[in-house]
Every structure is written in C-alpha cells, then in structure tokens.
Amino acid sequence: xxxxxxxxxSFAYEGVTVLQGVNFKIxxxxxxxxxxxxxAGKSTLMKGLLGLKKPSGGSVTYGEELQAKEIGYLPQQxxxxxxxxxxxxxxVISGCLSGMGRRPFYGREEKERAARMIGLLEITDLxxxxxxxxxxxxxxxxxxxxxxxxxxxxxLLDEPVxxxxxxxxxxxxxLIERINRKMGIxxxxxxxxxxxxxxxxxxxxxxxxxxxxxxxxxxEYRHSAAYHSFMDGGKAVHMWKKAAASESRKPAEEKxxxxxxxx
Amino acid sequence: MxxxxxxxxxxxxxxRALCMGVLVALCAAVLGVTLVLKRYSMIGxxxxxxxxxxxxxxxxxxxxxxxxxxxxxxAASFLLLHLTENSKIKGDAAIALxxxxxxxxxxxxxxxxxxxxxDVYNYLFGSILSMSQEDVALTGVVSAVVLVxxxxxxxxxxxxxxxxxxxxxxxxxxxxxxxxxxxxxxLVIVVGMRMMGSLLISSLVxxxxxxxMRICITFRSVMICSAIxxxxxxxxxxxxxxxxxxxxxASIVLCNIAAFLIFAAVQKGRERLQSGRKPL
Ligand SMILES: Nc1ncnc2c1ncn2[C@@H]1O[C@H](COP(=O)(O)OP(=O)(O)O)[C@@H](O)[C@H]1O
Ligand SMILES: [Mg+2]
Numbered sequence: 001x002x003x004x005x006x007x008x009x010s011f012a013y014e015g016v017t018v019l020q021g022v023n024f025k026i027x028x029x030x031x032x033x034x035x036x037x038x039x040a041g042k043s044t045l046m047k048g049l050l051g052l053k054k055p056s057g058g059s060v061t062y063g064e065e066l067q068a069k070e071i072g073y074l075p076q077q078x079x080x081x082x083x084x085x086x087x088x089x090x091x092v093i094s095g096c097l098s099g100m101g102r103r104p105f106y107g108r109e110e111k112e113r114a115a116r117m118i119g120l121l122e123i124t125d126l127x128x129x130x131x132x133x134x135x136x137x138x139x140x141x142x143x144x145x146x147x148x149x150x151x152x153x154x155x156l157l158d159e160p161v162x163x164x165x166x167x168x169x170x171x172x173x174x175l176i177e178r179i180n181r182k183m184g185i186x187x188x189x190x191x192x193x194x195x196x197x198x199x200x201x202x203x204x205x206x207x208x209x210x211x212x213x214x215x216x217x218x219x220e221y222r223h224s225a226a227y228h229s230f231m232d233g234g235k236a237v238h239m240w241k242k243a244a245a246s247e248s249r250k251p252a253e254e255k256x257x258x259x260x261x262x263x
Numbered sequence: 264m265x266x267x268x269x270x271x272x273x274x275x276x277x278x279r280a281l282c283m284g285v286l287v288a289l290c291a292a293v294l295g296v297t298l299v300l301k302r303y304s305m306i307g308x309x310x311x312x313x314x315x316x317x318x319x320x321x322x323x324x325x326x327x328x329x330x331x332x333x334x335x336x337x338a339a340s341f342l343l344l345h346l347t348e349n350s351k352i353k354g355d356a357a358i359a360l361x362x363x364x365x366x367x368x369x370x371x372x373x374x375x376x377x378x379x380x381x382d383v384y385n386y387l388f389g390s391i392l393s394m395s396q397e398d399v400a401l402t403g404v405v406s407a408v409v410l411v412x413x414x415x416x417x418x419x420x421x422x423x424x425x426x427x428x429x430x431x432x433x434x435x436x437x438x439x440x441x442x443x444x445x446x447x448x449x450l451v452i453v454v455g456m457r458m459m460g461s462l463l464i465s466s467l468v469x470x471x472x473x474x475x476m477r478i479c480i481t482f483r484s485v486m487i488c489s490a491i492x493x494x495x496x497x498x499x500x501x502x503x504x505x506x507x508x509x510x511x512x513a514s515i516v517l518c519n520i521a522a523f524l525i526f527a528a529v530q531k532g533r534e535r536l537q538s539g540r541k542p543l
Contacts, residue, residue, distance in 0.1 A: 051432070052432055071433060073428075073432040073433060075426065075428050084300060084425060085480055085481060085482055086421075087482070087483075090481060090482050090483065094421060094430075097430070097433075097435060098433040098434045104414075104417075104418070105418065150433045151433075
C-alpha cells in the first residue's frame with residue numbers, strides 16, 4: 001500500500017473550484033516535487049494532504065502506518081511570525097509536542113532530539129538567538145529543524161527556498177536531499193523552480209491553471225508536454241490545452257529542442 | 264513616607280488586596296503575552312465591557328456579582344473566539360459590536376434600577392476597598408486555577424501562538440488549546456475587574472507583555488519579565504494610591520506606562536549602541 005494516495009481530488013474555496021482531477025501516489029522514500037505557477041493550488045493541495053482543508057471531491061488515503069502525528073510541515077512563511085519573541089531552541093523543540101501525548105513538559109528525549117536536529121541543520125551557534133533577528137535562510141533552517149522534530153517519515157515543504165539568495169538556495173536543496181537520502185524521510189516539496197525539481201526530485205506533480213498536468217517520474221517528465229511548454233516559456237493558461245492535445249500522441253514523438261539538462 | 268508605607272501594611276484589608284492583586288497581575292501578565300502575540304488584545308477589552316454588563320445585572324438582581332459575571336464572560340469569550348475565527352464579520356468589528364452592546368445593556372440596567380451609585384462607579388473604575396471577603400476568596404481560587412492551567416499548557420500555548428497551522432498540521436488539538444486560552448482570559452478579566460475596573464483591566468493584560476517585548480528575546484523570558492513587571496507595577500500602584508488617595512486602577516496603569524517608557528528607552532539605547540559598534 002502507498003504511503004499517501006490521492007484519487008480524483010479537488011478543492012474549492014466558497015464553491016469556486018481551484019483545483020481538480022488530482023491523482024497520484026507517494027511511496028515511502030520518494031522525493032516528490034509539486035510544480036506550478038502562482039495560484040495553481042499548490043499550497044491548497046498541501047493543506048489537503050495535511051488535513052487542514054477538506055477536499056470538495058475525491059479522497060486522500062494514508063497508508064496504515066501513517067498518522068497525522070508523524071508528518072512534518074514547513075509552511076509558506078507568514079508575516080505574523082516575523083516579530084515573535086522566541087529563541088531558536090524554543091521554536092525547534094515545539095516540533096516535538098505532537099509525539100508527546102498528554103505529557104505537559106519536555107523530557108530529556110525531546111531536548112536531545114531538538115539538539116540533534118539543530119546540529120544536523122548546522123544552526124547550533126544560533127540556538128539561543130531570537131528567531132525574528134535571523135536572516136531568511138536561517139529562519140527556514142530553523143523551521144525545517146522543527147519539522148524534522150515532528151516526523152520520522154514524511155515531510156511537506158511549501159516553497160522552502162522562496163526569497164532566499166542563490167547560494168543559500170543551493171544549500172537548502174542539498175540539505176533536503178540529505179534528509180531524503182540519508183534519513184529515508186519521504187519529501188513532498190512545493191516549488192516553481194523546475195530546474196531544481198528535475199535535479200533533486202524522483203517524482204514530479206505538475207499543476208496547471210486549475211488541474212493536474214502531469215504526474216510521474218522525473219525521467220518521464222522530461223519527455224512530457226507539460227515540461228516542454230514550461231521550458232518554452234509557455235504560459236500556464238496554455239499548458240493544460242497542450243497537455244490535453246498531447247494525450248493522443250506518444251511522449252516519444254514530442255519535440256525536445258529546448259530541453260536544458262543540468263545533470 | 265516609609266513609615267506611611269509600613270503603616271499601610273498593618274491593615275489586614277490592604278495586605279489581602281496586595282496578595283490578591285499580585286496573583287491577578289501575574290495571571291494577566293502571562294496570558295497577556297499570548298493575547299498580544301495572537302493579535303487578540305482587543306478581546307480582553309471587549310470582555311471587560313461584557314463583565315460590566317454582567318455586574319450591573321447582578322447588582323440589579325441582588326446576586327453575588329462574580330457568581331453571575333464568571334459564566335457570562337466565559338460564554339462571551341468563547342463566542343468572540345469563534346467569531347474571530349469563522350465569521351463573515353471581521354474579528355475586530357465583532358468585538359466592538361459585542362463590547363459596546365454589553366456596555367449599553369449595563370448602562371440601561373443601571374439607570375433603570377439603582378442609578379449611578381458607588382457600586383457602579385467601582386465597577387467602572389475599580390476599587391480594592393469594595394472587595395468583600397467572598398470576592399477575595401474567589402479571586403484567590405480563580406487565579407490559582409489560571410496559573411496552574413497556564414503552566415500545564417505552557418508549551419502547547421506557545422505552539423498555537425507561534426504557528427497555529429503547523430500545530431494543527433502535526434496533529435495537536437488546537438481547538439482545545441484555543442478554548443483553554445479563551446477560558447483563562449475570561450477568568451482573569453472577571454477577577455481583575457473588581458480591583459482595576461472594567462475600563463482599565465485590559466491594560467493589566469496588554470501593558471506588561473508589550474513592555475517586556477521591548478527587551479526580551481525569548482518567549483520564556485518575555486513571560487517571566489511580564490510577570491515581574493506586572494507585579495512590581497501593581498505593588499507600586501497600590502502604594503501610590505494609598506499615599507495620595509488616588510484611584511487604584513489608574514495608579515497601576517500609570518506605573519505600567521512608566522515601565523513601558525523605561526523599557527522602550529533601554530531598547531532605543533541598545534539599538535543605538537549596536538549600530539554604533541558596527542563597522543562601516
Ligand atoms: N483562503 C482562501 N480563500 C479563497 N480563495 C483562496 C484561499 N486561499 C487560496 N485561494 C485561491 O486558491 C487558488 C490557489 O491558491 P494557492 O493554493 O495558495 O496557490 P499556490 O500555492 O499554488 O500559489 C488561488 O487562486 C487563490 O486565490
Ligand atoms: Mg503557495
């Protein structure tokens with residue numbers, strides 16, 4: 001059984017459908033990248049996977065061994081948090097709460113876990129600093145450490161590199177790769193960076209204006225219509241039309257002219 | 264002056280007021296940090312007006328004031344929490360509706376029954392002298408309950424304050440913890456109202472938190488600092504009110520303003536020092 005599987009999933013806000021026909025399966029150890037333009041419904045889909053938003057149709061099924069308490073999440077950043085008085089350690093260790101049942105206070109186990117994640121993300125020297133005084137990249141690392149405290153299995157990342165400069169972005173991608181490969185944690189990441197997705201991810205889910213354009217491995221993705229329209233600089237508006245048109249054709253017959261491989 | 268202060272503590276009612284006041288101040292301060300950070304400061308203000316309405320009705324019915332006010336304010340706080348989260352009316356507008364509505368009902372009841380007597384004046388502006396033995400006992404019990412619950416839920420309260428979405432996504436029962444926050448707020452407002460008055464009680468909630476956020480950088484140090492600032496300002500306010508026969512609530516608020524100005528100055532000074540030290 002798959003870790004998470006979605007069948008014909010759709011979402012609506014106040015009756016207006018923003019996303020429909022989403023079908024995909026995630027296995028333990030996958031690195032799934034969800035691509036799409038702004039407003040495509042990527043964050044909405046994440047919220048659906050987390051149980052924060054009810055689907056308007058279809059279903060999300062979790063594998064038997066997966067519970068909400070075992071999912072880590074890195075939300076898209078909200079401005080409210082930015083002036084919050086909290087130390088890095090306080091933020092990171094709060095990720096451990098979900099695994100504590102009814103115990104009111106942190107024990108040694110939680111403190112060690114938090115310290116381990118802080119070490120893993122190389123933010124040990126920031127441990128007692130104030131979260132709001134950190135740079136964007138440092139804040140993302142802190143939130144990633146918190147997400148890791150909450151999970152041993154799956155981590156969902158909503159635009160983890162948004163607003164980071166190029167060097168910090170690469171470091172962040174490397175870290176996420178390590179979490180996936182070394183720790184065996186399934187990664188589901190939202191991004192609009194198609195380059196990075198085709199380098200690091202194992203599977204790609206591409207969302208168009210209001211529906212799914214593509215789901216499959218990244219090798220299949222490189223030969224898909226969705227990929228080429230994206231690389232041609234095609235607008236999202238045209239994407240699903242092209243995708244629909246290409247369904248009758250075989251992927252191998254697609255033109256591959258502008259493909260830019262970086263591996 | 265020292266002998267005057269010493270004399271002040273020979274009166275049992277003063278000592279009682281002081282103990283209860285400090286307890287209430289501690290509760291208000293620690294909860295206040297959460298409310299300010301959750302952008303719920305106005306809920307405290309709204310609830311105090313509801314409290315005034317409840318007290319006015321209690322007096323009109325000759326019932327024990329706190330016994331009526333506690334359940335009414337708790338109900339109002341649940342309603343406000345629900346409204347700010349799910350309603351079509353914007354949260355701050357909903358609070359304004361409920362608080363002015365309750366105030367109007369209170370004023371109406373007062374004018375139709377007792378008229379503007381000392382009791383009503385005390386509900387509005389507060390007085391420690393008006394606290395009966397019964398009030399004092401209830402205040403003690405309620406504050407103790409609030410402090411214990413707060414400590415037990417401390418880490419969860421941090422989690423839902425810092426990032427409610429993350430907390431909910433990872434399986435925490437955020438509804439329960441928000442309800443606990445609403446309940447504790449209601450309790451603090453009601454018991455604090457007798458001393459501070461319904462017009463001024465929300466200052467006890469907001470001031471210490473905002474003050475300590477000037478210079479403290481961790482959640483825990485903000486909590487501890489607020490508690491200390493709040494208690495110190497309360498004692499200082501009581502002493503001033505005794506020495507100059509000034510209204511208690513207003514004296515305490517003035518002390519809080521002074522504390523805020525001092526902390527803000529320290530923050531400014533620190534910033535200047537840091538920017539001065541930085542190389543060009
Ligand atoms: N809370 C909301 N209420 C109404 N519409 C929303 C809400 N959140 C998102 N939307 C709409 O849903 C669509 C998808 O949004 P979102 O999932 O945030 O996109 P993405 O993360 O891919 O940029 C957008 O058109 C957006 O306007
Ligand atoms: Mg988004």
